Amino acid sequence: MRASLFITCYNDTLFPETGRAVxxxxxxxxxxxxxxxxxxxxxQMHANTGFRAEAFSQAKRFVRLYRDTETVxxxxxxxxxxxRDQYPGLFEELGNEESRKxxxxxxxxxxxxxxxxxxxxxxxxxxxxxxxxVTYHASCHGLRGLHVGDRPFRLLSKxxxxxxxxLDNLDRCCGFGGTFSIKNAxxxxxxxxxxxxxxxxxxxxxxxxxxxxxxxxxxxxxxxxFAAMRTxxxxxxxxxxxxxxxxx
Amino acid sequence: xxxxxHSVVLDPxxxxxxxxxxxxxxxxSQLRKNVAHATDVIQxxxxxxxxxxxxxxxxxxxxAAIKNETLAHLDHYLAEFEAxxxxxxxxxxxxxxxAEARQIILQILRAENAxxxxxxxxxxxxxxxxxxxxxxxxxxxxxxxxxxxxxxxxDDQPSHIVAPALHVNRSQVREIFARxxxxxxxxDDPEALTAAARSYLRKKFLSVDAAISGANFLVAETGxxxxxxxxxxxxxxxxxxxTLIALAGIEKVIPxxxxxxxxxxxxxxxxxxxxxxxYSSLWTGVTPGDGPQNFHVVLLDNGRSPILARPVERQTxxxxxxxxxxxxxxxxxxTGGHAYGSVYGGPIGAILTPQLMRMEHAQSLPYxxxxxxxCYEVCPVKxxxxxxxxxxxxxxxxxxRSKTDRAFDLMYVAMRxxxxxxxxxxxxxxxxxxxxxxxxxxxxxxGWIHALPSLGARWTMTRDLRGIPRESFRAWWAARPKVxxxxxxxx
Numbered sequence: 001m002r003a004s005l006f007i008t009c010y011n012d013t014l015f016p017e018t019g020r021a022v023x024x025x026x027x028x029x030x031x032x033x034x035x036x037x038x039x040x041x042x043x044q045m046h047a048n049t050g051f052r053a054e055a056f057s058q059a060k061r062f063v064r065l066y067r068d069t070e071t072v073x074x075x076x077x078x079x080x081x082x083x084r085d086q087y088p089g090l091f092e093e094l095g096n097e098e099s100r101k102x103x104x105x106x107x108x109x110x111x112x113x114x115x116x117x118x119x120x121x122x123x124x125x126x127x128x129x130x131x132x133x134v135t136y137h138a139s140c141h142g143l144r145g146l147h148v149g150d151r152p153f154r155l156l157s158k159x160x161x162x163x164x165x166x167l168d169n170l171d172r173c174c175g176f177g178g179t180f181s182i183k184n185a186x187x188x189x190x191x192x193x194x195x196x197x198x199x200x201x202x203x204x205x206x207x208x209x210x211x212x213x214x215x216x217x218x219x220x221x222x223x224x225x226f227a228a229m230r231t232x233x234x235x236x237x238x239x240x241x242x243x244x245x246x247x248x
Numbered sequence: 249x250x251x252x253x254h255s256v257v258l259d260p261x262x263x264x265x266x267x268x269x270x271x272x273x274x275x276x277s278q279l280r281k282n283v284a285h286a287t288d289v290i291q292x293x294x295x296x297x298x299x300x301x302x303x304x305x306x307x308x309x310x311x312a313a314i315k316n317e318t319l320a321h322l323d324h325y326l327a328e329f330e331a332x333x334x335x336x337x338x339x340x341x342x343x344x345x346x347a348e349a350r351q352i353i354l355q356i357l358r359a360e361n362a363x364x365x366x367x368x369x370x371x372x373x374x375x376x377x378x379x380x381x382x383x384x385x386x387x388x389x390x391x392x393x394x395x396x397x398x399x400x401x402x403d404d405q406p407s408h409i410v411a412p413a414l415h416v417n418r419s420q421v422r423e424i425f426a427r428x429x430x431x432x433x434x435x436d437d438p439e440a441l442t443a444a445a446r447s448y449l450r451k452k453f454l455s456v457d458a459a460i461s462g463a464n465f466l467v468a469e470t471g472x473x474x475x476x477x478x479x480x481x482x483x484x485x486x487x488x489x490x491t492l493i494a495l496a497g498i499e500k501v502i503p504x505x506x507x508x509x510x511x512x513x514x515x516x517x518x519x520x521x522x523x524x525x526x527y528s529s530l531w532t533g534v535t536p537g538d539g540p541q542n543f544h545v546v547l548l549d550n551g552r553s554p555i556l557a558r559p560v561e562r563q564t565x566x567x568x569x570x571x572x573x574x575x576x577x578x579x580x581x582x583t584g585g586h587a588y589g590s591v592y593g594g595p596i597g598a599i600l601t602p603q604l605m606r607m608e609h610a611q612s613l614p615y616x617x618x619x620x621x622x623c624y625e626v627c628p629v630k631x632x633x634x635x636x637x638x639x640x641x642x643x644x645x646x647x648x649r650s651k652t653d654r655a656f657d658l659m660y661v662a663m664r665x666x667x668x669x670x671x672x673x674x675x676x677x678x679x680x681x682x683x684x685x686x687x688x689x690x691x692x693x694x695g696w697i698h699a700l701p702s703l704g705a706r707w708t709m710t711r712d713l714r715g716i717p718r719e720s721f722r723a724w725w726a727a728r729p730k731v732x733x734x735x736x737x738x739x
Binding site: 020145180220 | 266267270271274280560578579581582583612614615616617618619620621622624625635638640641642643644645646659663664666667669670671672673676680683696698703706707709710711712713714716717719720721722724725726
C-alpha cells in the first residue's frame with residue numbers, strides 16, 4: 001500500500017510530532033509513504049474567512065500536486081472537510097471544465113487518517129499500547145462534516161491499556177472555529193470554558209481528537225490553567241507501542 | 249432584573265457589532281443561565297420527538313423540496329394566494345419595504361378609528377418596527393403572546409424566535425408583573441403568573457376591535473392563513489376583533505393545503521418538541537356573521553426578493569422560524585439573541601439579517617459562528633447555514649477589497665500575505681523560519697507563549713500557545729535517511 005501524506009500547514013509548523021507519529025504508525029502497518037515537498041495549505045482558513053479567490057488558488061495547487069496520486073492521507077478532519085465540502089463549490093464558481101474533472105477524480109482518493117485506517121487498510125486494531133485514561137473530543141468537522149462516526153471509538157477501543165472515558169456534550173463545539181477564536185475571542189472563550197468543564201470532569205489524563213486545531217485551542221487553555229490534562233492527536237496514541245511510548 | 253438590565257438595540261442599522269454586543273451579556277450570569285437552561289430543555293424535548301419519527305430525514309427533504317418549488321415560482325404562488333384570498337373576502341396588500349407596510353397597516357387602523365390593537369405571533373412586525381410607529385400615531389399595541397407581553401411590560405426585547413422571553417426566568421416575570429400590573433401579591437409559581445396574564449389579557453380580548461397577527465403559512469391553493477401557537481391567545485385575536493390584519497413575509501406562501509401535513513409535523517417537533525402545536529389556526533377570508541368581518545393580508549418584501557436571485561443564499565428563505573438552530577447553537581447558548589442586534593438572532597439571524605439589510609449593515613454577523621454546523625444538522629428545511637455564512641463572508645471581503653483603508657486592517661493584510669506564502673513551498677519554509685524568529689521573544693523556556701501583542705492578544709487572553717518547534721515536519725522528513733522502500737518490513 002502506497003499513500004501520500006498531506007500533513008497540512010499547521011501540523012507541519014506547530015505540531016510536527018503528529019506528522020512523525022503518522023509516519024511511525026503507517027510505516028509500522030506496512031504503508032509506503034510519500035511526502036510531496038511542494039505542499040503547503042488546503043485553503044481552509046481563507047475559504048472560511050471569505051477570501052474565496054485566495055482559497056481557490058490554494059485549492060487549485062492542491063489538486064495539481066495530487067492529481068496523479070493514488071491515495072492522499074490527511075491527519076486533520078477540518079482540512080479533509082474543506083477539500084470534500086468546499087472544493088466542489090469553489091471549482092464550480094472559479095474553475096474550468098478540466099479542473100473540475102481533475103477534482104472529481106481526486107476527491108474519493110483523499111482520506112482522513114481514521115478513514116484511511118479503517119476503510120482503506122481495513123484495520124481497527126493497529127497494535128497500539130497506551131496505558132492511560134483518555135477522553136475523545138469529536139471535532140465538528142469530523143462529526144458533522146466527514147461523519148467519521150464510530151471510527152475513532154473503534155480505533156481507541158483496540159488500544160491496549162487505554163481506558164476510554166466518555167465526554168459529555170460530545171457534539172458541542174469547543175469554540176475554536178479558526179479566525180472565530182480571534183474575531184470573537186470572548187464568545188469563543190465562553191464556549192471553551194464550557195467544554196473544559198466537561199473535559200476535566202472525566203478525570204482523564206489525555207484528551208485526544210482527530211484534529212490538532214481543536215486541540216491547539218483546548219490544549220492552550222489546559223496549559224494556561226495548569227490543568228492535570230494534556231491534549232494529544234490520536235495519531236500519537238496509535239503510534240505508541242510497548243517499546244515506543246509517547247515522547248514527554 | 250432592571251438593575252442589571254443591559255440596553256438592547258434590535259435594529260441592525262444602529263446595533264453594535266456582534267463581539268461588542270456580546271460582551272455585556274457574557275458578564276450577565278443570570279441571563280446566560282436562563283438561556284442555557286431553556287435551550288437544554290427544548291433541545292432534549294426536540295431530540296426525543298424527532299427520534300420517534302422513523303421518516304424524519306424524508307420529512308426534512310420533503311419540506312425543503314416544497315419550499316424550493318415555491319421559491320422557484322414565488323410570483324406565481326403569491327398571485328394565486330392573492331386571487332384566492334380576495335375571492336374569499338380578504339384584502340391583499342403588497343408592501344415593498346418596512347415603511348410601506350407600516351403605512352398600509354396605519355391606514356387600515358385609522359379607517360377603523362382604532363386607538364388600541366392586540367397583536368399575536370408576529371416577529372415580522374418587530375422587523376418593520378411597527379409598535380413605535382403605531383404609538384406615534386396614537387394607537388397602543390398590546391402584545392398578547394405571554395412571552396411578548398412579559399417583554400412589553402418589562403421594556404425588554406425578544407431574544408428567541410419561538411420563546412421570545414427565553415432569557416427571562418419566572419422570578420423576573422413575577423417582578424415585572426408585580427410592577428406593571430400592580431400585583432404585589434403574586435408568587436413566582438408559573439400557574440399564578442399565567443393566571444395574572446390571563447385576567448390582564450381577557451379585558452383586552454373583549455374590548456379591542458382590531459388585531460394584528462403574523463403568519464406561519466399562506467396557502468396559495470385556498471387563500472388560507474395559518475398560525476400555530478401554544479396558549480390560545482392567538483385564537484382570541486383571530487376570532488374576537490372586527491378587523492384582523494395578517495402581516496407575512498412573501499416567503500411564507502406554500503403551494504397546496506396538503507403541504508401543511510409536512511410543515512405542521514416538522515415545525516412542532518423542531519420548535520417546541522411537540523407532536524402537534526396545541527393551537528393550529530387556519531382561516532380563509534371572511535365568514536359573514538362569524539369572526540373578523542374586515543380581513544387584510546399585508547405581503548412584505550423588505551429585502552427578500554434580492555435574496556431569491558442568489559443561488560446559495562436563496563435557501564435562507566426556506567426558513568419556517570422554528571428556532572431549532574438557535575437552541576442547538578453553541579454561540580447562541582452563550583450570548584442569547586440580543587447580541588445579534590436584530591429580532592432574528594442565532595444562526596438564522598446571522599444569515600438573514602445581513603441579507604435583509606442588503607449587506608449594508610450587520611457585517612459582523614456572518615462571522616458570529618464557529619461554523620460547527622450543528623444548526624444545519626437540526627434544520628427542518630435543511631438550510632445549509634454554514635455554507636451561506638461562508639458565502640456572506642466572501643461578500644463582506646469583496647466589500648473590503650474595494651476600500652481604500654484596507655491596508656490598515658491587520659486581519660485583511662495578514663490573510664493576503666498568508667496567501668502569498670502558501671503559493672510557494674520555498675516561501676512557506678521561509679515563513680516558518682521567520683515566524684519562529686518573530687515569536688522567539690514571546691516564547692518561554694518551556695516552549696510556550698503566554699502573551700502576544702496586537703491580534704495575537706485576542707488568542708492569549710484566555711489561551712496559551714505552543715511556540716513554533718525548532719524542526720518543522722517537512723524539515724524532519726527531508727533529513728530522514730533515504731530508504732528506497734520504507735514499508736513496514738524493516739530489516
